């Protein structure tokens with residue numbers, strides 16, 4: 001097992017941006033586990049598996065038809081779902097509105113956790129998500145848990161989505177971030193919570209650079 005830096009936290013706390021920067025800084029691989037849950041959700045949407053009531057059994061049966069990989073393109077990482085670049089689709093609101101339900105299915109989690117652990121056999125990684133420090137790599141030496149007020153997180157995500165041209169309404173983003181926090185924290189399997197040995201970083205009043213400096217200064221070994 002190689003070196004692992006685990007970055008967990010609430011929705012839209014800037015985990016991915018920080019994890020990416022830290023990975024660049026140390027020359028580690030960056031793994032966005034949220035993108036993996038989003039890709040499975042996107043697969044369910046395009047395969048029409050999410051019409052109510054959600055057919056969990058069919059979703060579980062289809063997992064063996066899903067292949068998820070990461071590829072580096074133009075120095076940034078993209079996620080491939082069955083060989084196709086799905087990066088532009090997985091950040092949209094239809095995925096955000098369904099992902100926590102899919103992430104609550106234990107079989108989906110074990111399917112993705114297995115891939116996450118395999119990646120870390122050969123590579124030093126910075127991995128961001130919800131359960132990296134608690135479940136995926138409980139022995140990781142460096143664990144962080146990022147948080148910020150709900151309004152600040154919703155505003156950051158709103159600006160991000162707006163800049164990628166999505167027609168978006170702030171109140172919808174706020175509602176989605178709030179619901180995902182609730183669903184992610186209250187699910188039975190691998191609920192979102194800080195690992196006992198995680199360092200909690202409250203980012204509401206910090207710039208992206210200040211958070212980065214703080215994290216870098218706290219990483220050891």
Ligand code: CDP
Nearest residue numbers: 011012033034037099100103129130131180
């Ligand atoms: O970037 P943001 O905080 O909005 O979310 P994300 O990291 O892309 O994760 C999207 C969703 O995937 C979360 O709301 C969780 O439901 C799920 N997820 C999870 O359950 N476990 C992980 N390790 C990563 C994400």
